[in-house]
Amino acid sequence: MREQLKTDLLVSLKQKRRGFAKGWYKFSRNLLSVLGLVVLILIVLAALLAPYITPYPKHAKPYTNFKDAGKPPSTEHFFGTDRVGRDIFSRVIFGYRFSLTIGLVVLSLGVAPGVILGLIAGYHKGTWIETVIMRITDIFLAVPPLVLALAITAMLTPNLTNQMMAIALVWWPWYSRLVFALASSLRNEYFVREAELTGASKLHIMLKEILPNCLAPVMTKMTLDMGIVILLGATLSFIGLGVQPPKPGLGTMVAEGSKRLPGEWWGAIFPALAIVVVILAFNLVGDGLRDVFAVEEV
Amino acid sequence: MLTFIGKRLFQSLFVLFGLSLLIFFIARVMPGDPARAALGHLATEEQVERVREEMHLNDPFPVQYYHWLRNLVRGDLGKSSYTRRPVTMDLIQYIPATFELILFATLISAIVGQVTGVLAGYFHNSWFDGLSRLVSYLGIATPSFVVAIFLLFIFSQVLKLAPGVGRLPIMMTPPPRITGFMTLDSLMAGRPDLALTALKHMILPAISLAVIHIAQEGRITRTSIVENMQKDYITVHKVHGIRTSRLVFKYLLKPSIIPTVTVMGLDFAFLMSNAFLVEMVYMWPGFSRYAVTAMLNKDLNAIVAVVLVIGLTFAMVNLLVDIITMFLDPTIRLRSEGS
Numbered sequence: 001m002r003e004q005l006k007t008d009l010l011v012s013l014k015q016k017r018r019g020f021a022k023g024w025y026k027f028s029r030n031l032l033s034v035l036g037l038v039v040l041i042l043i044v045l046a047a048l049l050a051p052y053i054t055p056y057p058k059h060a061k062p063y064t065n066f067k068d069a070g071k072p073p074s075t076e077h078f079f080g081t082d083r084v085g086r087d088i089f090s091r092v093i094f095g096y097r098f099s100l101t102i103g104l105v106v107l108s109l110g111v112a113p114g115v116i117l118g119l120i121a122g123y124h125k126g127t128w129i130e131t132v133i134m135r136i137t138d139i140f141l142a143v144p145p146l147v148l149a150l151a152i153t154a155m156l157t158p159n160l161t162n163q164m165m166a167i168a169l170v171w172w173p174w175y176s177r178l179v180f181a182l183a184s185s186l187r188n189e190y191f192v193r194e195a196e197l198t199g200a201s202k203l204h205i206m207l208k209e210i211l212p213n214c215l216a217p218v219m220t221k222m223t224l225d226m227g228i229v230i231l232l233g234a235t236l237s238f239i240g241l242g243v244q245p246p247k248p249g250l251g252t253m254v255a256e257g258s259k260r261l262p263g264e265w266w267g268a269i270f271p272a273l274a275i276v277v278v279i280l281a282f283n284l285v286g287d288g289l290r291d292v293f294a295v296e297e298v
Numbered sequence: 299m300l301t302f303i304g305k306r307l308f309q310s311l312f313v314l315f316g317l318s319l320l321i322f323f324i325a326r327v328m329p330g331d332p333a334r335a336a337l338g339h340l341a342t343e344e345q346v347e348r349v350r351e352e353m354h355l356n357d358p359f360p361v362q363y364y365h366w367l368r369n370l371v372r373g374d375l376g377k378s379s380y381t382r383r384p385v386t387m388d389l390i391q392y393i394p395a396t397f398e399l400i401l402f403a404t405l406i407s408a409i410v411g412q413v414t415g416v417l418a419g420y421f422h423n424s425w426f427d428g429l430s431r432l433v434s435y436l437g438i439a440t441p442s443f444v445v446a447i448f449l450l451f452i453f454s455q456v457l458k459l460a461p462g463v464g465r466l467p468i469m470m471t472p473p474p475r476i477t478g479f480m481t482l483d484s485l486m487a488g489r490p491d492l493a494l495t496a497l498k499h500m501i502l503p504a505i506s507l508a509v510i511h512i513a514q515e516g517r518i519t520r521t522s523i524v525e526n527m528q529k530d531y532i533t534v535h536k537v538h539g540i541r542t543s544r545l546v547f548k549y550l551l552k553p554s555i556i557p558t559v560t561v562m563g564l565d566f567a568f569l570m571s572n573a574f575l576v577e578m579v580y581m582w583p584g585f586s587r588y589a590v591t592a593m594l595n596k597d598l599n600a601i602v603a604v605v606l607v608i609g610l611t612f613a614m615v616n617l618l619v620d621i622i623t624m625f626l627d628p629t630i631r632l633r634s635e636g637s
Binding site: 135136138139140142143144145146147148150151152153154155227231234235238239240241251254258261262265268269272275276279280283284 | 324325436570579594596602604605608609
């Protein structure tokens with residue numbers, strides 16, 4: 001009996017590994033997605049190791065050096081310096097820390113409630129439970145996320161924490177809607193019916209039968225959403241309702257730099273390009289995952 | 299069909315009601331005193347107390363909401379603490395400038411999106427298709443404020459091909475306000491030159507707004523055309539020797555119109571939110587810039603009003619899209635009539 005269990009485990013482990021290899025094979029067919037993944041890994045590493053690899057780590061903090069203010073890009077300062085002489089390249093790398101934090105925190109706060117609510121609503125389709133959950137979802141989706149996030153941050157005190165809370169608060173409805181659609185169709189599948197007949201609890205059915213089948217689309221959407229959430233965070237910071245100067249938020253830096261266009265163009269253009277690169281990388285990887293998991297819902 | 303529209307109307311009303319409750323709740327539970335915020339820090343304690351009484355701030359939350367809702371129905375959205383005028387008046391002043399810009403942007407994205415979509419779809423897997431795919435990737439990944447800054451920098455500041463910020467040069471006197479649409483007002487005042495200048499000022503901000511939607515609408519049209527080109531009815535028409543232009547516009551483009559209209563409806567609301575940024579970059583004196591100013595100054599009444607106006611526009615546009623789709627798509631029309 002025990003031996004049998006052991007071989008079963010080994011077989012399933014092998015299958016899992018084969019599944020991964022197959023997935024990687026599919027993913028690597030798309031050169032753009034692989035490129036996106038490479039860029040993404042580089043950005044994450046750079047952000048993690050920012051204090052050790054940037055040429056001027058001190059410049060991410062309140063720091064002035066008017067002697068070097070407004071210098072154009074050179075080998076000494078790859079992206080030039082800003083109006084108080086801080087190295088823009090170093091600040092961009094530190095700026096990625098904020099962007100990635102926003103993406104990770106917002107999704108880890110927003111996805112779980114969205115998924116759980118969607119799961120409950122989907123399994124109880126046609127009852128008052130579905131009506132209540134999905135109508136509340138509709139209310140949150142009644143204005144574009146940017147507007148609601150801006151309004152909420154504005155009414156709180158604008159800073160990084162409140163910005164992340166506001167975006168998370170407007171983000172969960174997208175997941176409840178997605179999981180609702182998935183769960184309400186999975187509910188009628190034979191394996192769910194069978195579990196119901198054998199007397200499995202609702203909790204078991206929702207968590208063990210339905211949820212695992214929703215994970216691939218949810219994960220794909222999360223990758224694609226990282227880009228959108230980072231975009232939203234940069235936008236809030238650009239308006240002045242996010243990361244506050246002198247902290248090096250990417251959107252904050254674009255806002256500061258754009259006041260000195262066209263003369264000192266590097267102050268706005270390089271942080272702006274940095275935003276585009278990270279969002280593009282997430283989108284490319286997300287597209288690749290979509291092909292691997294063959295999901296069409298997101 | 300009427301029952302369908304009625305049902306949708308009811309749904310929209312419910313959502314708007316919920317939205318007002320949500321946003322009002324957030325505005326009232328926030329730490330800080332709205333009355334103090336409205337009067338500024340120089341007001342005396344008695345004055346603040348009087349305004350608290352006027353704004354029903356001493357009452358429990360449901361009573362406050364009731365008073366607010368009753369005023370809302372009368373068109374009174376309270377006073378802006380920043381402009382010190384009624385919010386309703388501010389909205390009337392600023393909304394037309396934004397709508398003019400958004401309509402222009404919608405027009406651009408519809409035309410350019412359709413044309414690139416048709417070309418990319420008809421010549422799919424050609425260099426043009428590849429280029430349009432690349433541009434659409436970039437368009438989706440670029441925040442609109444970045445597009446706005448790049449366009450302003452390149453076309454206005456470096457190449458000097460387009461005018462700079464604002465709706466008109468500072469030296470020019472705007473035409474008398476009738477509709478609030480600068481181009482229309484200029485024409486009505488018999489000043490086509492002014493209308494042309496206003497139009498020129500609108501080009502860069504409108505393109506900044508349109509880019510992402512051009513990308514999306516182009517992709518949708520392309521997908522639909524590629525899909526339909528493999529269908530039998532197209533082969534039949536080809537065999538019959540129907541002209542290419544007729545084939546594209548009558549038989550290929552028509553099925554793609556329904557998804558495009560749906561997406562355009564959604565886009566309209568997103569244009570309103572992206573206008574927040576584009577108006578900031580181009581110093582456009584519109585609703586969105588008013589909204590940003592209100593948010594940066596914690597102007598609670600104005601923030602609540604702004605969110606509601608956008609929610610209302612969103613709901614109305616979606617309703618309109620549903621009605622248009624029903625007319626365009628016989629299967630939806632017949633199903634709703636049958637039930």
